[in-house]
Amino acid sequence: MKYFLLTLLCILQTLALFGQTPGIDKQAIAKIRDEGLNRSQIEELTYFLTDYSGPRLSNSEGYQRAAQWAVAQLSEWGLKEAHLEAWGDFGRGWQVEKTYTAMKAPYYFPLIAMPKAWSHSTNGLITGEVVVLQADNAEELDQYRGKLAGKVILFPSDDTSAPTFKPDATRKSDEEMAKIAAPPVKKENRYTAEQIAQYWAKRALQEKLDTFLIQEKALGILRGTRGRHGTFFTSNGGSYATDAPWRLPEWEMAPEHANLMARLIAKGEKVVVEAEAQTRFIEDTKAYNVIAEIPGSDKKLKPELVMLGAHLDSWHAATGATDNAAGCIVMMEAVRILQACELKPKRTIRIALWSGEEQGLYGSRHYVKKHFADQNDMQLTPEHENFSAYYNLDNGGGRIRGIYLQENAAAKPYFEAWLAPFSDLIETPTITLQNTGATDHISFDAVGLPAFQFIQDNLEYGTRTHHSNMDLRERLIMDDLKQMAVIVASIVYHTAQAEDKIPRKALPAPAPSPYE
Amino acid sequence: MKYFLLTLLCILQTLALFGQTPGIDKQAIAKIRDEGLNRSQIEELTYFLTDYSGPRLSNSEGYQRAAQWAVAQLSEWGLKEAHLEAWGDFGRGWQVEKTYTAMKAPYYFPLIAMPKAWSHSTNGLITGEVVVLQADNAEELDQYRGKLAGKVILFPSDDTSAPTFKPDATRKSDEEMAKIAAPPVKKENRYTAEQIAQYWAKRALQEKLDTFLIQEKALGILRGTRGRHGTFFTSNGGSYATDAPWRLPEWEMAPEHANLMARLIAKGEKVVVEAEAQTRFIEDTKAYNVIAEIPGSDKKLKPELVMLGAHLDSWHAATGATDNAAGCIVMMEAVRILQACELKPKRTIRIALWSGEEQGLYGSRHYVKKHFADQNDMQLTPEHENFSAYYNLDNGGGRIRGIYLQENAAAKPYFEAWLAPFSDLIETPTITLQNTGATDHISFDAVGLPAFQFIQDNLEYGTRTHHSNMDLRERLIMDDLKQMAVIVASIVYHTAQAEDKIPRKALPAPAPSPYE
Known part of the structure; x- marks a missing residue:
């Protein structure tokens, strides 16, 4: 009963x-x-x-x-x-009207790259020596003062782009589906206070860096992203705000090509790139x-x-x-x-x-x-x-x-x-x-x-x-x-x-x- | 005994x-x-x-x-x-000293490409409408007579570049190793008479085509290869023979980019590319x-x-x-x-x-x-x-x-x-x-x-x-x-x-x- x-x-x-x-x-x-x-x-x-x-x-x-x-x-x-x-x-629309990037020395090598969204044009074809900039804080940035005029700044990729033994394309496995089917778990704050502090510190440094590179008269920025085999990923770009300040032309690029240049530079080779970006802002x-x-x-x-x-x-x-x-x-x-x-x-x-x-x-x-x-x-x-x-x-x-x-x-x-x-x-x-x-x-x-x-x-x-x-x-x-x-x-x-x-x-x- | x-x-x-x-x-x-x-x-x-x-x-x-x-x-x-x-x-050495390829219309899109080995330079930046040329024999070539001046010729890729559910990198499986370990089999002639005839017919057509495109004053050739995700493959290129005749500048390129243009053209869009190749022959x-x-x-x-x-x-x-x-x-x-x-x-x-x-x-x-x-x-x-x-x-x-x-x-x-x-x-x-x-x-x-x-x-x-x-x-x-x-x-x-x-x-x- x-x-x-x-x-x-x-x-x-x-x-x-x-x-x-x-x-x-x-x-x-x-x-x-x-x-x-x-x-x-x-x-x-x-x-x-x-x-x-x-x-x-x-x-x-x-x-x-x-x-x-x-x-x-x-x-x-x-x-x-x-x-x-x-x-x-x-905010403003934006599109690429020309992009060209190549390593010019120690030998010629075309680079797979794309201007970062809402980044600015170069003044015609630019040619400059490549400098790998490594600064975890404002003090470390200081060592580059007076050294970047006419240079192109390279941020290598931290992706090894190593051979992959997993397929690029997958369908969701039974295991993945079981995880999705499970009851929802109340998530704690996604980020710790420390992570949030790090995020803001990084963002503040990035803003300092942007201003610093303009002051120092660098020519442009190349940034290796994750990816492999000719694939790279774009990220949030420059600003579409109508009052956004001018920033250096910046490209995101194939990690292999970015890291090829970084390795040459680490060995003391003088690396020179030539590049051009024409981008157009749409004011409507x-x-x-x-x-x-x-x-x-x-x-x-x-x-x-x-x-x-x-x-x-x-x-x-x-x-x-x-x-x-x-x-x-x-x-x-x-x-x-x-x-x-x-x-x-x-x-x-x-x-x-x-x-x-x-x-x-x-x-x-x-x-x-x-x-x-x-x-x-x-x-x-x-x-x-x-x-x-x-x-x-x-x-x-x-x-x-x-x-x-x-x-x-x-x-x-x-x-x-x-x-x-x-x-x-x-x-x-x-x-x-x-x-x-x-x-x-x-x-x-x-x-x-x-x-x-x-x-x-x-x-x-x-x-x-x-x-x-x-x-x-x-x-x-x-x-x-x-x-x-x-x-x-x-x-x-x-x-x-x-x-x-x-x-x-x-x-x-x-x-x-x-x-x- | x-x-x-x-x-x-x-x-x-x-x-x-x-x-x-x-x-x-x-x-x-x-x-x-x-x-x-x-x-x-x-x-x-x-x-x-x-x-x-x-x-x-x-x-x-x-x-x-x-x-x-x-x-x-x-x-x-x-x-x-x-x-x-x-x-x-x-024969002659050869190297690329500049390459740039982009679709200019109906919208701007940079193309991943590389001059074919031992191919020639353009006369500065070329700009031309893209034509997909399809000819299985000399008669079919004839229909293009008088229509190719100032045009860039596109050969699309026959690779679908479809998502792949197999890993890019593999180690040899036991099955593959077993095949290699098996006793050698006396191979018959690798190609049938028909295949050989086809090969020579294709080669003859290719030579006709090369001459035809020059006569018709085409500007250059773009050729989609197999590959995917930014990877493409180069093939035997132009000739390193010192007495090789001049041929049109030619690029091999990412299949997705070649086929993007081919699809636009098939739908009646006017596709224009701009391109430049500077290649150097080394006479030693x-x-x-x-x-x-x-x-x-x-x-x-x-x-x-x-x-x-x-x-x-x-x-x-x-x-x-x-x-x-x-x-x-x-x-x-x-x-x-x-x-x-x-x-x-x-x-x-x-x-x-x-x-x-x-x-x-x-x-x-x-x-x-x-x-x-x-x-x-x-x-x-x-x-x-x-x-x-x-x-x-x-x-x-x-x-x-x-x-x-x-x-x-x-x-x-x-x-x-x-x-x-x-x-x-x-x-x-x-x-x-x-x-x-x-x-x-x-x-x-x-x-x-x-x-x-x-x-x-x-x-x-x-x-x-x-x-x-x-x-x-x-x-x-x-x-x-x-x-x-x-x-x-x-x-x-x-x-x-x-x-x-x-x-x-x-x-x-x-x-x-x-x-x-």
């Missing part, structure tokens, strides 16, 4: 927690599959979002080219209100997201909103194929599939392609602030109430393996039900309570709106593509993108059709974004 | 075939190990043979720099007769190998010769770390170890660092012809008789896993005995009867001299380094090179001390080299 009561209690708790099992629309799923797998436009979209647009740094011409094309394409598919929606002042600071929608067909549910999105901006040294053309390709294909299937969703489905993600989720945060709530004071707009869920993709081009619930336990049965019909495309979907961060769903989650990022296979994301010069079309696997589009289309459609909106977590307290 | 006789016969045959089991000198081995593993100069040698010398294309300044350094270094270690030994006329055609020796200490055996070598020349787009600085590093370290151990070998040990290997084993073939025999007529010099063995390394930077006997079965017991004391460095050495080709031991083998190439682990040789732009110092693993140097030093020493010279195969019939 005791056991019976206990069991009953468990069942009741489960029902209370999860509500009714959400239904699935088998006919719709069949249509979505057929359209997404047999009449896929993934390859075509891939072309436009990588090769055609080029690098899509926020507010660059490449971003504009991609954004304008996306608005036109979404309109052509019959989405409504397709437009560039201004979200505020980003106004920034735009791409927005379009499939209006809801149900009179009552039409004001309610299901959103899906991905960031359209990329870094500048490649065409950002996996970061994050992939996300945009899939989200665009998902709405195209829904349109092609003429499914007429009850709730309104809105797609957003964000700008400024790489610099701090700017596009999505400002969009959320304008439309739903300001996370600083948690004043909600009426639209906040009408919001069901936001779905995001930004972990590269690897197929969907599940979804992060962001600790929204009540949403679990929805995804269990909605992923179940795709067991051929995701063998055992992982629906984890865990959080994942660092991309645009966070902007929604921060104001209490259900927002989810999918779990994806890694492919070459960490090893080769994430912010690298090699994030190019070749890195994308069409079958992975097709799988993603079909699953996203179906989940978005079911969210639009469900009895209720996706359940929410408790409203969070006001809190400024860590990205400010 | 019958069985007894049969067994006896077998034993006698074996004895006749293999002679006495060669002895090993444990004390010498201990010294060699200690010097090679505890006082290694591998890292220092690596610097000089990669970073310091730079690309070492035959007859380039980089080759000269490396060769001169090697002569000086070998002398400094006390080797005798260290010198540059001229082997004949190679005389070519040199590096030769030095440790004279034999035994009056009777001193005229007898043990040789070890590797080719010093490389391709031009990198510093040829694995092809074949690695071989030179190990062979130099091996003689340094012998010198440092003061082992005073009975026979003379001679080291050779060859030039012109990449163009047809020129350095070693001419050396063999001058010193031992002309493979065309098999006229032997007196030195031929005095020769014991030649050891070669040219399969990248991976540790030694065994040795190819080149079907010289009688040599097997020597290597069994001499490799046995290194079971900690090679677990189960593979001593295979099989042949391996395509490098300098073939020059000796072709005139009936015992000559052996070691079996080595692959590391990144096939995937990343062999003739690539990324064959740089980072690709070398010091522990692998140390293992190789210790084993080579010991084998060379034991060859110099052995009762007899290494047994020989029957003298081959005169035969012209396939490399002529």
Whole structure:
């Protein structure tokens, strides 16, 4: 009897927690599959979002080219209100118009490098001896006083770039998936006080260094990054602020080439480089997201909103194929599939392609602030109430393996039900309570709106593509993108059709974004 | 009785075939190990043979720099007769003095590329629309007549450069080793008549094409190779012949960048590149190998010769770390170890660092012809008789896993005995009867001299380094090179001390080299 009561209690708790099992629309799923797998436009979209647009740094011409094309394409598919929606002042756009870097002595050797984002032009071709600068503090910097005029400053890479016995591309192993599936662990402050102090000390030294190198009339900076075999990674660059001071032209470069020069210098060779950078700042600071929608067909549910999105901006040294053309390709294909299937969703489905993600989720945060709530004071707009869920993709081009619930336990049965019909495309979907961060769903989650990022296979994301010069079309696997589009289309459609909106977590307290 | 006789016969045959089991000198081995593993100069040698010398294309300044350094270094270690030994006329040296390649429209994008070896300079910076030329025969070429003036011709890569789920670096698996250990199989003609006809047709078309493009006043050629992630591969280039005609400037380039342009063009975009190449031909055609020796200490055996070598020349787009600085590093370290151990070998040990290997084993073939025999007529010099063995390394930077006997079965017991004391460095050495080709031991083998190439682990040789732009110092693993140097030093020493010279195969019939 005791056991019976206990069991009953468990069942009741489960029902209370999860509500009714959400239904699935088998006919719709069949249509979505057929359209997404047999009449896929993934390859075509891939072309436009990588090769055609080029690098899509926020507010660059490449971003504009991609954004304008996306608005036109979404309109052509019959989405409504397709437009560039201004979200505020980003700062200056920037793009490379010429770059050339080569070692000139002791022998000629071309260097694989790219100007750091928002870095300045050289005054034509510069030629200078290379100096490796090593200073852990301001005093150590002092030893270089009077010695750097006309010199090019080299910071070698600390990556050995040694042969790797592990594959560049991987799918998530059972072990990795088990880790993701585990219950979330409350994380302590991510950094210790000491680490934070070190960070600020390093930043202060960097600022001193920047000023020092200008005072000393150095010509430019070369910086070896991690990477190997011709791949290097870009980092946050110069400033896009309109009032940012002039800084030395600076390149990020292949670690092997940087360290080749460092080794020559360490042996006493005189190393000379010649280099040229022409970069262009774009003074129009106004920034735009791409927005379009499939209006809801149900009179009552039409004001309610299901959103899906991905960031359209990329870094500048490649065409950002996996970061994050992939996300945009899939989200665009998902709405195209829904349109092609003429499914007429009850709730309104809105797609957003964000700008400024790489610099701090700017596009999505400002969009959320304008439309739903300001996370600083948690004043909600009426639209906040009408919001069901936001779905995001930004972990590269690897197929969907599940979804992060962001600790929204009540949403679990929805995804269990909605992923179940795709067991051929995701063998055992992982629906984890865990959080994942660092991309645009966070902007929604921060104001209490259900927002989810999918779990994806890694492919070459960490090893080769994430912010690298090699994030190019070749890195994308069409079958992975097709799988993603079909699953996203179906989940978005079911969210639009469900009895209720996706359940929410408790409203969070006001809190400024860590990205400010 | 019958069985007894049969067994006896077998034993006698074996004895006749293999002679006495060669002895090993444990004390010498201990010294060699200690010097090679505890006082290694591998890292220092690596610097000089990669970073310091730079690309070492035959007859380039980089080759000269490396060769001169090697002569000086070998002398400094006390080797005798260290010198540059001229082997004949190679043809013109060549090197890159500037290269710049970028897509200029539809947007700016720098291209990873390198002038093809022995290709010519542009007339300053060239700017031209890119045309993808597709012609399988002369008729198809005709459609381009009158359309190529001022254009840059692009040949896309047929490599998809797709994500790879296999590691770049590997060690030879048990399965691979088993294949190598299997008895040699007499190979049929490697190519069918049809394949040979296709080869010649392709070559004829290529020559037509070269002339056609000049007639049509095209500006230059861009050619995507296999590779990925910034790695591309160079191939045989233009001609080093002094009477070679002028040809269009030509670059080999990263497949992703070539195919990005090809995809844009296929979609109707106008693609424009700007490019510049300054290459320099070096008119001194005389070519040199590096030769030095440790004279034999035994009056009777001193005229007898043990040789070890590797080719010093490389391709031009990198510093040829694995092809074949690695071989030179190990062979130099091996003689340094012998010198440092003061082992005073009975026979003379001679080291050779060859030039012109990449163009047809020129350095070693001419050396063999001058010193031992002309493979065309098999006229032997007196030195031929005095020769014991030649050891070669040219399969990248991976540790030694065994040795190819080149079907010289009688040599097997020597290597069994001499490799046995290194079971900690090679677990189960593979001593295979099989042949391996395509490098300098073939020059000796072709005139009936015992000559052996070691079996080595692959590391990144096939995937990343062999003739690539990324064959740089980072690709070398010091522990692998140390293992190789210790084993080579010991084998060379034991060859110099052995009762007899290494047994020989029957003298081959005169035969012209396939490399002529």
